[in-house]
Amino acid sequence: xxxxxxxxxxxxxxxxxxxxxxxxxxxxxxxxxxxxxxxxxxxxxxxxxxxxxxxxxxxxxxxxxxxxxxxxxxxxxxxxxxxxxxxxxxxxxxxxxxxxxxxxxxxxxxxxxxxxxxxxxxxxxxxxxxxxxxxxxxxxxxxxxxxxxxxxxxxxxxxxxxxxxxxxxxxxxxxxxxxxxxxxxxxxxxxxxxxxxxxxxxxxxxxxxxxxxxxxxxxxxxxxxxxxxxxxxxxxxxxxxxxxxxxxxxxxxxxxxxxxxxxxxxxxxxxxxxxxxxxxxxxxxxxxxxxxxxxxxxxxxxxxxxxxxxxxxxxxxxxxxxxxxxxxxxxxxxxxxxxxxxxxxxxxxxxxxxxxxxxxxxxxxxxxxxxxxxxxxxxxxxxxxxxxxxxxxxxxxxxxxxxxxxxxxxxxxxxxxxxxxxxxxxxxxxxxxxxxxxxxxxxxxxxxxxxxxxxxxxxxxxxxxxxxxxxxxxxxxxxxxxxxxxxxxxxxxxxxx
Amino acid sequence: xxxxxxxxxxxxxxxxxxxxxxxxxxxxxxxxxxxxxxxxxxxxxxxxxxxxxxxxxxxxxxxxxxxxxxxxxxxxxxxxxxxxxxxxxxxxxxxxxxxxxxxxxxxxxxxxxxxxxxxxxxxxxxxxxxxxxxxxxxxxxxxxxxxxxxxxxxxxxxxxxxxxxxxxxxxxxxxxxxxxxxxxxxxxxxxxxxxxxxxxxxxxxxxxxxxxxxxxxxxxxxxxxxxxxxxxxxxxxxxxxxxxxxxxxxxxxxxxxxxxxxxxxxxxxxxxxxxxxxxxxxxxxxxxxxxxxxxxxxxxxxxxxxxxxxxxxxxxxxxxxxxxxxxxxxxxxxxxxxxxxxxxxxxxxxxxxxxxxxxxxxxxxxxxxxxxxxxxxxxxxxxxxxxxxxxxxxxxxxxx
Numbered sequence: 061x062x063x064x065x066x067x068x069x070x071x072x073x074x075x076x077x078x079x080x081x082x083x084x085x086x087x088x089x090x091x092x093x094x095x096x097x098x099x100x101x102x103x104x105x106x107x108x109x110x111x112x113x114x115x116x117x118x119x120x121x122x123x124x125x126x127x128x129x130x131x132x133x134x135x136x137x138x139x140x141x142x143x144x145x146x147x148x149x150x151x152x153x154x155x156x157x158x159x160x161x162x163x164x165x166x167x168x169x170x171x172x173x174x175x176x177x178x179x180x181x182x183x184x185x186x187x188x189x190x191x192x193x194x195x196x197x198x199x200x201x202x203x204x205x206x207x208x209x210x211x212x213x214x215x216x217x218x219x220x221x222x223x224x225x226x227x228x229x230x231x232x233x234x235x236x237x238x239x240x241x242x243x244x245x246x247x248x249x250x251x252x253x254x255x256x257x258x259x260x261x262x263x264x265x266x267x268x269x270x271x272x273x274x275x276x277x278x279x280x281x282x283x284x285x286x287x288x289x290x291x292x293x294x295x296x297x298x299x300x301x302x303x304x305x306x307x308x309x310x311x312x313x314x315x316x317x318x319x320x321x322x323x324x325x326x327x328x329x330x331x332x333x334x335x336x337x338x339x340x341x342x343x344x345x346x347x348x349x350x351x352x353x354x355x356x357x358x359x360x361x362x363x364x365x366x367x368x369x370x371x372x373x374x375x376x377x378x379x380x381x382x383x384x385x386x387x388x389x390x391x392x393x394x395x396x397x398x399x400x401x402x403x404x405x406x407x408x409x410x411x412x413x414x415x416x417x418x419x420x421x422x423x424x425x426x427x428x429x430x431x432x433x434x435x436x437x438x439x440x441x442x443x444x445x446x447x448x449x450x451x452x453x454x455x456x457x458x459x460x461x462x463x464x465x466x467x468x469x470x471x472x473x474x475x476x477x478x479x480x481x482x483x484x485x486x487x488x489x490x491x492x493x494x495x496x497x498x499x500x501x502x503x504x505x506x507x508x509x510x511x512x513x514x515x516x517x518x519x520x521x522x523x524x525x526x527x528x529x530x531x532x533x534x535x536x537x538x539x540x541x542x543x544x545x546x547x548x549x550x551x552x553x554x555x556x557x
Numbered sequence: 558x559x560x561x562x563x564x565x566x567x568x569x570x571x572x573x574x575x576x577x578x579x580x581x582x583x584x585x586x587x588x589x590x591x592x593x594x595x596x597x598x599x600x601x602x603x604x605x606x607x608x609x610x611x612x613x614x615x616x617x618x619x620x621x622x623x624x625x626x627x628x629x630x631x632x633x634x635x636x637x638x639x640x641x642x643x644x645x646x647x648x649x650x651x652x653x654x655x656x657x658x659x660x661x662x663x664x665x666x667x668x669x670x671x672x673x674x675x676x677x678x679x680x681x682x683x684x685x686x687x688x689x690x691x692x693x694x695x696x697x698x699x700x701x702x703x704x705x706x707x708x709x710x711x712x713x714x715x716x717x718x719x720x721x722x723x724x725x726x727x728x729x730x731x732x733x734x735x736x737x738x739x740x741x742x743x744x745x746x747x748x749x750x751x752x753x754x755x756x757x758x759x760x761x762x763x764x765x766x767x768x769x770x771x772x773x774x775x776x777x778x779x780x781x782x783x784x785x786x787x788x789x790x791x792x793x794x795x796x797x798x799x800x801x802x803x804x805x806x807x808x809x810x811x812x813x814x815x816x817x818x819x820x821x822x823x824x825x826x827x828x829x830x831x832x833x834x835x836x837x838x839x840x841x842x843x844x845x846x847x848x849x850x851x852x853x854x855x856x857x858x859x860x861x862x863x864x865x866x867x868x869x870x871x872x873x874x875x876x877x878x879x880x881x882x883x884x885x886x887x888x889x890x891x892x893x894x895x896x897x898x899x900x901x902x903x904x905x906x907x908x909x910x911x912x913x914x915x916x917x918x919x920x921x922x923x924x925x926x927x928x929x930x931x932x933x934x935x936x937x938x939x940x941x942x943x944x945x946x947x948x949x950x951x952x953x954x955x956x957x
Contacts, residue, residue: 281918292655294634297913298892335590350591385594389656389696391601392594433598434655 079510079524080463083449085361085372085406086418098314098359099328101245101259103188105205107154109144115553117145125543130493131184132178134168152207160199167192173227175237182384182394183338183349185269188227188283197223211249218242227314231282231299257315267305286385287396288349290489290494291435301364302342306399311332321545323364330357353382370408377401381409399427414455421448435487439495441476443538445469454500463510470503501533519554583909603651604702604770607663608657611709613675618830622647623707626665631943633658633895635727636783646700656696656778660909660942663687663705676710686710690755692805692897713937715884716745718862719797720949722921724855726912729811736853737817737953739858743935750792751785754867755800758859759876761903767901769922774878775861779852780843782867795932800824800955802851804837815951824851842865843867844877855916859889859902881905890922909942
C-alpha cells in the first residue's frame with residue numbers, strides 16, 4: 061500500500077506541474093521536464109519507468125468579450141481530444157507521441173478568415189461579411205530520444221497537423237492548412253555540475269484560402285479585402301480567388317545548466333526567424349506579399365532549493381523584429397520591433413512532500429514600435445507590467461490533491477505615440493482598434509484550480525480549469541469593455557509500466 | 558558496439574560544430590531569404606516630365622516642356638485620385654503616395670490668345686493631352702523622371718456612351734433581360750443617330766483570345782445599327798438616348814429592376830423568342846449569329862459606338878472589323894478593373910476599364926459629370942478608369 065502511494069505520488073508531482081505553467085519560478089516541473097519545457101530540446105525526453113503512461117486529454121477553451129483588436133473574432137472557442145503515450149524502449153531509448161483532433165470555432169468575426177490572424181503579419185485576407193468560421197483538424201506527434209553514452213543524449217521530434225476551415229456565412233470561403241515541425245537536439249553532460257544542450261527546429265506551414273462561387277453567393281455581391289497593412293485595403297468585387305501562404309521557421313536553441321549543491325542556474329538562448337510568402341490567384345499565382353520576423357530570447361533562471369523552501373529568480377528577455385515588403389514594387393511597407401524584459405522572483409515553501417505554498421512577483425518592461433509605411437500609420441509605446449501570482453498545493457485525503465492559484469497583472473502605458481494622416485474609413489472606423497489595443501492600459505485577474513484524483517480505475521484524473529478577466533482602463537478607447545478567458549481540461553492517465 | 562557508439566558521438570559533435578558555424582554566418586543568405594528593401598513605401602519621390610509633341614510650347618515658350626498641365630493620377634488598385642499642375646519646367650513631383658500602377662490623365666488647355674498667337678485664329682477647345690501614355694507604374698524601380706508626351710486635340714466626341722447597365726437586378730434569381738446602353742449628346746448641336754453602330758467587342762473567354770493589339774480594327778460578332786436613313790432620329794444637345802434589351806417595365810418581373818418601357822430604341826431579335834414592344838423603334842441587327850436577344854456580358858466586356866457603313870464592314874474569321882477611325886466612343890468594363898493587363902479594347906479607344914460590378918447586384922456604370930451649367934457635360938478622357946462611376950440604382954434615360 062505504501063508503495064502504491066509513493067508511486068502515484070511520483071506521477072502526481074511530475075505530471076501536475078505541466079498545468080501550473082502560469083508560474084515561472086515556482087511549482088515547476090522536475091529538472092529535465094522543466095528544461096524540456098523551456099528549451100523544447102527533444103534530447104531531454106527521458107521517460108522513466110514511472111513515467112510510462114497512456115493518457116487521454118479533452119480540453120475546451122473559450123474567449124469572448126469586446127476588449128480585443130478589431131481583427132480578432134468576438135468569440136474564439138476551441139476543443140481538442142488528444143491521446144498520448146510515453147514508453148521506454150530499453151534503458152537508452154524512449155519514445156513518446158500523441159494523436160488528436162482539434163476544432164476551432166470563431167464567432168462574431170468581422171471580415172477576416174486567416175487562421176493565424178494574430179501573427180502581426182500585415183497581409184490579411186477577408187471579405188465584407190460578418191460571421192463565424194470553424195476549423196477542424198488532426199494533429200500527430202512523434203518524439204524519439206536515445207542515450208548514446210553516459211553523458212550524451214540525442215532526440216528528434218516531428219509534429220504534423222492538417223486542418224480544414226470554412227466560413228459559415230456566404231460567400232463561404234474554405235481553407236486548408238498543413239503544418240510540419242521538426243526538432244532535433246543533443247544534450248551533453250560535461251561534468252556533474254554542468255550540462256549543455258543544443259537543438260535546431262524547422263517548421264513548414266502552408267495555408268490555402270479559396271473563394272468559390274457557392275449557391276448562396278450566386279445572386280449576392282462578394283467584396284474581397286486584401287490588406288497590406290492597417291489601412292487602404294485593395295478591394296475586389298469578385299467571387300473567385302485563391303490565396304497561398306507559405307511560412308518557414310528556422311530556429312536554434314542553446315542551453316547551459318549549472319548545478320552546485322542546492323543551487324541551480326539555467327541559461328537558455330533561443331534564436332530564429334520565420335519568413336512568409338503570400339501568393340494570389342490559382343491559375344497564375346502572383347507574389348503579393350513577403351513577411352519576415354526575426355526573434356531572439358534569453359532566459360536565465362536560478363533556484364536555491366532546500367527541503368523546506370525554493371527561492372528563485374528568473375530573467376527573460378525577448379526581442380522580435382519584423383518587416384514586410386510588397387514584391388511587385390520591391391518596397392518596404394511595414395516594420396515592427398517588440399522587446400520584453402521580465403524579472404520575476406519567487407518563493408515556495410514546502411510543508412511536506414504534498415503540501416506547499418508559493419508566491420512570485422515581478423515586472424515586465426515592454427517596448428513596442430510599429431511603422432506601417434504603406435498605411436502611413438506609426439505607433440510606439442513603452443509599457444510595463446507589474447504582476448503577482450500565488451498558489452498552493454494541498455493534499456486532501458488519500459486520493460485528492462488541489463492546486464489553487466491566482467494572478468493579478470496591471471499593464472501601464474508609458475510614452476505612447478500614434479501618428480496617422482488622411483486615413484480611410486477602414487482604419488479610422490475599424491482597424492484603428494488593432495493599434496489602440498496595444499496602446500491601452502489594462503488589468504488582468506486570473507484564478508485557476510487543478511484537481512488531481514488518483515486511483516480512478518487504476519489511473520489518475522486531472523481536472524484543470526482557469527478563468528481570466530481582462531479589463532481596460534475605463535477612460536480608454538475600449539471604455540468599459542472586457543475580455544473573458546476560460547479553459548477546462550480533463551486528463552486521464554494510466555501508468556502502463 | 559561501444560566503438561560504433563563512440564563514432565556516432567564524435568559525428569554528432571562534429572555536426573554540432575558545423576551547425577554553430579552555420580548559425581554564425583548569415584542564415585538568411587544560406588536559406589535564400591529575400592533581403593530587406595531599401596526603398597520605403599510612401600517615402601519615394603517620383604518625378605514626371607511633360608513634353609509637347611505639337612510644337613506649340615516650343616513656339617510659345619521656347620521650350621517643349623508643358624507648363625500648366627492639369628495632371629490627375631488615379632491609383633489602379635486603390636482608386637485614390639491625386640491632382641497636380643506642372644511647373645514651368647513641365648514637371649510634377651509626386652511624393653507620399655503608395656507604389657502602384659497609376660492611370661494618368663494630363664490636359665493643357667490652349668487659351669484663345671495662345672491659339673491666336675500660334676495660328677492666327679482664336680480657336681477654342683484646343684488642348685494638349687497625353688494620348689500615348691495613359692498608364693504608368695510608379696514604384697521604386699522608377700529611378701529617372703518618367704517622360705509623358707502630349708499631343709494636340711480639338712474638342713472630343715460629341716456623342717458618348719453615358720451609362721451601361723449589364724449585371725441584372727438583385728433579388729430576382731437569374732433575371733438578366735433588363736440590360737441597356739445609354740448615349741448622350743454633349744455637343745451644342747443636334748446630331749442624328751441614324752445608322753450609327755453599336756458593337757460588342759469580341760473576345761473568347763474560354764481561350765482568352767482578343768484583338769486588343771490589332772493596329773486598325775475592333776473585332777466584333779455582335780453588331781447592331783440604329784434605324785433611319787440619315788435625319789430621322791435626332792438627338793438634341795444634352796439629350797440622352799436609351800437603347801434597351803427589352804423595352805418593358807421590368808419591375809413586373811423583377812421588383813428591383815428598372816422601367817425601360819420609355820426607351821428610345823429596343824434590341825429585338827426577330828429570329829428568336831424575343832420580346833418586342835411595338836411602340837419602340839427597333840435597332841437593326843447586322844450580325845449576331847447566336848443568342849435569343851442582344852447579348853452583352855454581365856461582368857466583363859466592352860462596347861463601342863461607331864459611325865461606319867454596315868455594308869463596308871470587312872469579315873475576318875467569324876467576326877467583322879470596324880476601323881478605329883470610325884469609333885465615336887468605346888468603354889470597357891471588367892469584374893476586376895485593376896487587371897489592365899487583361900484588357901480587350903485597344904488603349905487608344907479606352908485606356909482603362911470601369912466595372913467591378915458583379916452579376917445581379919443592380920449596379921450600373923455611369924460616366925462622371927464635369928459640369929452642369931448650360932447642360933450636363935460628361936467626362937470623356939477616353940479612359941473609363943477615370944471617366945466612370947458605379948451607381949445604384951441605374952438611371953435609364955437620365956443622369957443620377
